[in-house]
Amino acid sequence: MRIERCVCKKRLFSQLKLKAAAERLSLEQLCEATGAGRECGKCLPYLCRMMRTGQVVFCEIVAEADELYDPTLRCEQIHAAKVI
């Protein structure tokens, strides 16, 4: 299993991370700008982890209980070029 995108908006997490880093967006601002996380919401825990760690490809299920939603999370610049 490989999870690497917001299925509803057809946006790769790697693309979303680059946008968040380049525009210094918070998670809330990223979701607002792209629509990611705004439909079914299943990608939100992945987006939270992405913003926190820089990870953009997941081989395990990340549930809401694993990554609490924090709209103020920002993708640190150090993660911008790192693709995991």
Ligand code: FES
């Ligand atoms: S998978 Fe991202 S909103 Fe549905």
